[in-house]
Amino acid sequence: MDLFSLPRLGVVVPPENPTAEPEFNHLLGAGTNVYTTRFPVTPGLDLRAMLETYNDALPGLLGSFGALRLDATVVACSASHYLLGPDGDREFCDELSRRAGSPVGSSTQAVLAACASLGVTRLTLVSPYEPWLTDTSRAFWEEAGLTVDGVVTVPAADADADGGARYDPYAVTTGAILRRIRERELPAGTALLFTGTGMGTLAALTELARREPRRTLLSSNLASAWWARQVAGVTGAARHPLLRRLEHAPV
Numbered sequence: 001m002d003l004f005s006l007p008r009l010g011v012v013v014p015p016e017n018p019t020a021e022p023e024f025n026h027l028l029g030a031g032t033n034v035y036t037t038r039f040p041v042t043p044g045l046d047l048r049a050m051l052e053t054y055n056d057a058l059p060g061l062l063g064s065f066g067a068l069r070l071d072a073t074v075v076a077c078s079a080s081h082y083l084l085g086p087d088g089d090r091e092f093c094d095e096l097s098r099r100a101g102s103p104v105g106s107s108t109q110a111v112l113a114a115c116a117s118l119g120v121t122r123l124t125l126v127s128p129y130e131p132w133l134t135d136t137s138r139a140f141w142e143e144a145g146l147t148v149d150g151v152v153t154v155p156a157a158d159a160d161a162d163g164g165a166r167y168d169p170y171a172v173t174t175g176a177i178l179r180r181i182r183e184r185e186l187p188a189g190t191a192l193l194f195t196g197t198g199m200g201t202l203a204a205l206t207e208l209a210r211r212e213p214r215r216t217l218l219s220s221n222l223a224s225a226w227w228a229r230q231v232a233g234v235t236g237a238a239r240h241p242l243l244r245r246l247e248h249a250p251v
Contacts, residue, residue: 003033007232010073011036012061013197014054018170020076020197020221027202027225027240032232037064039077047133051080055092062100071232073104074224076197079129081106082136086144103231107197107220110227112144114246115191120216122147124190126177128154128169128199137195149190154180154199169198177204191216197224205242222246 009028013020015038024034040057042050054077062073073096075081081089089108096104105113114120123146127134131153138148156171177194181204186192192208192215194201201219208217226246229238238244 006031006033007071007234008033008035008069009228009232010034010062010065010068010070011076012039012058012073013037013076014039015041016170017076017198019200023200023202023221024074024076024225024228027222027243028228028234029239031234031236031239032228035065035068035070037061047079047130048083051077051083054080055084058092059096059099062096062104070100070102072102072228073100074110074228075104075106076221076224078107078111078137078196078220079133081108082133082140086112086140089140105224105227105231107224108140110223111193111218111220113227113230114218114223115146118191118216118246120146120191120218122149122187122190123193124149124184124186125151126154126181126192126194127151128156128167128172128196130167134195141193149187150184152180152184169196172199174200174203174207177201178207181208186215191218194219197221202242209242209245217242217245 009032011024011034013036021036039054042053084092089106093104093106093109123141134151141148154172154177155165156168157173157176197220205217222242238247
């Protein structure tokens with residue numbers, strides 16, 4: 001195998017995100033070369049302002065790859081694209097693709113593409129976000145034409161200083177994800193969507209796939225890896241069982 005002839009995937013990721021690159025590498029394996037660039041650090045900004053800054057910075061960040069030929073690029077930050085709405089998100093990605101000369105997709109557009117391919121029309125969200133961003137996420141999917149049956153919120157493992165829930169996708173544990181889902185009675189026809197690229201989900205998805213082999217399971221990173229394989233010219237069957245599960249799912 002010629003290492004440098006493999007399809008090349010660019011990934012744009014928030015600066016503190018510890019999850020996206022390991023999950024992409026684990027899902028895509030040795031058949032794809034992954035190259036990353038990171039959004040700028042934004043000290044002093046609240047979450048919404050930070051996300052708006054990411055959208056402003058994105059065209060320049062794609063330029064930071066220089067003359068490196070990429071077969072596709074994933075913007076691995078769902079939250080900033082929720083702010084755009086489904087139509088604005090698609091138009092933004094289309095414009096970025098024209099500038100880059102190769103497909104650029106957000107993790108949110110990847111989820112929508114996977115839902116369309118799989119015939120998914122109903123979602124239950126598994127969200128690590130603080131309430132306003134969870135509501136923004138839900139509105140995004142509903143505006144895109146999907147029915148949201150409910151939301152399973154997953155706070156960080158530790159409470160805040162006042163003893164209340166603290167929301168931090170990077171601090172969510174697999175045990176917390178599985179416990180929160182176990183506490184809910186999920187409708188039979190709903191797909192589970194784990195929102196955001198920063199919450200580590202592969203272990204939880206693997207366990208849930210074993211427990212519920214017929215339920216569609218999606219995450220921002222899993223859908224993005226699936227999308228990247230479709231558009232970047234990755235050949236051969238997927239090696240990771242979660243990707244194989246998506247590619248062989250009945251429609």
